[in-house]
Amino acid sequence: MTGAYVEILRARHAARLLVGTLVGRLPNAVASLAIMLFVRAEGGSYSLAGGLAAVYGVANAVGQPLLGRLVDLYGQPRVQLPAAVASALAMAGFAFVGIGTLPLAYAAVVASGLLAPPLEGGLRALWASVLHKEGQVHTAYALDAVAQEVMFTVGPLLLTLCTALWSAQAALLVLNAVGVLGALSVVVSAPSRAWRSAPREAHWLGALRSAGLVALLAAFLFVGMAMGSIVVAAASYADDNGGDAVYGWLMAGLGLGALVGGTVYGARQWGGDPARRLRVLVGLLAVCYLPLMLMPSVVAMTLLAVLAGVFLAPCIACAFVLVDRHAPRGTVTEAFSWLVTTFTVGASVGTGLAGPVVEAGGALWGFAVPGAAGAVSLLVLLGTGRVLAAPARGAVVAASSENDPNRAVEPRFSSGDRA
Template sequence: MVSEATGTGEATGAVGNTGDGGDGGDGGGTGIGGYADILRAPHAARLLAGTLVGRLPHATGPIAIVLFTRAEGGGYTLAGALAAVYGTATAIGQPLLGRAVDLRGQLRVQLPAAVVSALGMVVLAVAGIGSLPLAYAAVFVAGLFTPPLEGGLRALWPSVLGRTDRVHRAYALDAVAQEIMFTAGPLLITLFVSLWSAGAALLAINAIGVLGALVVVLSEPSRAWRSAPREAHWLGALRSGGLLALLGSFFFVGLALGSITVAGVAYADDHGRDAIYGWLLAALSLGALIGGVFYGARRWAGPPERRLLVIVALLAVGYLPLALTPGVVAMTALAALAGLFLAPAIACAFVVVDRHAPRGTVTEAFSWLVTTFGVGAAAGTAAAGPAVELGSTSWGFAVAGAGGILALLVLTATQKTLAGPGRAVDVARSIPDPPARSAENDRNGAAEPGFSSGPEA
């Protein structure tokens, strides 16, 4: 039997042809057509768009808080502290709310959380920073109740798309869409500030976020979704050794990215042009977009755990040359190279999370990935600052290289744990199992998680 820690092939009968992870022979496209196939599926475009819009407050939260604090006359120290409280609260709240979604369903948790989070930002925008305890409490509430829409969407994909290969391709599309959101979101908030004010921008972006959450939770798949039954355990998703191994690795991936944001500012200062920082981040995002599109546009054979090891190795190799800090043109090219394997690593990690999340904890498990990544990014920014001040800009980028290497070492050291039995995608109980499906077929169906061109021999 599949171990308790990795689930029991929950609801695998609702996924077409999970045994080989291939296209199931029903016309699923490859290449760019594969993405079109995903978006043509009923509800898919609505869920993806609604989730991205609903997550805009999270994507813009730190910069919105900084801009608002500065507009109110606060210093950078206060702005940074408020943004840090927001980020910390978000890291705490995501797995807690994710577990609540698994227990209570999406509608009962996601929408109330979105409303409470938005109200926290409303309090900040209306009350300002005159009362610091109130300001800190407002951003803490806003962060703590940030709805786990990201984990919720990944829990919905199996019930919306059915076949395993389409679900995996949706994960890649999800990773690519994130790059667009985290690039466009800050631009949107700065546009709102220039058109109105920092306070109005804060109100507008959070109102938009609530509308996005509403679009998701009122959809038929979200309303019908129920997590598979779970065995009560205080550790929840964290009782899975495979999930812990993945989270350990992606803490260091987050650390690498966080350090790049600080080192990039130092590099721009060294060259006397603030715009260079924007070029570096844009190049990083462009590389991730290209890599993510390519990764999701083809089928992949073999277990995703082994594939993730290779991708993270390439990601680590891409981070190392940044420490050379060459001229601006070459550095921009290196930034694009460094981003090339980021979206594929994230997309592949989604598959691994889904396979190793204990039964009935899929939303919580995905939310833990969000939290771990965010905490790692915060640690990266904290480490890169002293590295630049005590050493040089190269030292700041060296933190990114070290993060990539450590992520690879964690994956390498835990391959035996990750190679343990996983399960097929967590499909909502609301979809009935085919009558001919047996427990033995479920166990066999969980054996091959990756994309493949046809059935296993």
């Protein structure tokens, strides 16, 4: 099972790009928690902490596709590194200004979120130039999805460790400085410096002029809602069954499930239409959320949480393949950044929706929300099946050093409909 991953990590530049991207994304991954810890340490209310974290999330959702478009236009080093430095400086300003002057605090948080570099989309744009075998690129997408689960587990631990050793302010400064170093490691690499997007058709919609991409984003809005809502439902269950420790076990179970599912999924090559396979994966994702409504003992509930997480990383990895196929020529980084934004917005909507549901019906109905969101995502995929369908077998374009494999405004896929 590990052979496919070892082969990828042995490829020149691959390990560096993956690790550098994860380190560079660390400040963004822990931003909401870091803001909340800092505001509480400064004596601010939970409402203020939540408001600042929400503003950061919205700004980040807006900034990712915009910066992704700039990367496609001007290359990675010219955009990624200045954005990383500016975002870190803005967060440092927030750390020094504190919450004494709220307009400045909000402005700093907005700037930091808006300027966070689109390293995630940038990495996926680089895989094709680093891994020259078509199947390896798809395995790299699965490895990417698994690595995200590791980052979202390790990141909060590093944040709380820095806070315990020094202070919440120091944690903000240190993690953002480390993030700049991660971005620097990526942009000075040969693949990043050499990468150029294919020429693009001038269009104000950019990547969103692809009907296939829009259909995929619509489906993943609801996948994000499922992830956002399950966090709230799990917190409600934990309140009645042991508190924060139980909540930590449930979140760890979800992460472990995604880690295992993504690892197994990426260890083999998959034939056939990736759009059809995504429908199966999303359907299984929705079904595996439903047993959580049984709300058994803590041990059994943790095992159900593992099951609920198994198909998340495979869904994300399969979605990466479809983004690659449907992104219009010259918009690959922007297209991947739109997927990040859509998932983030969906998670925020899911969190907001699950709150009133839990208050009205308890954790039982809270756990119904992710299952329902997954079902709606499946309906979107079924309803847009023709748009997402694989192109004709003869439509494959020869591989090239450019990352964008599409070669045309019309959707193409560089790997012979294999994913």
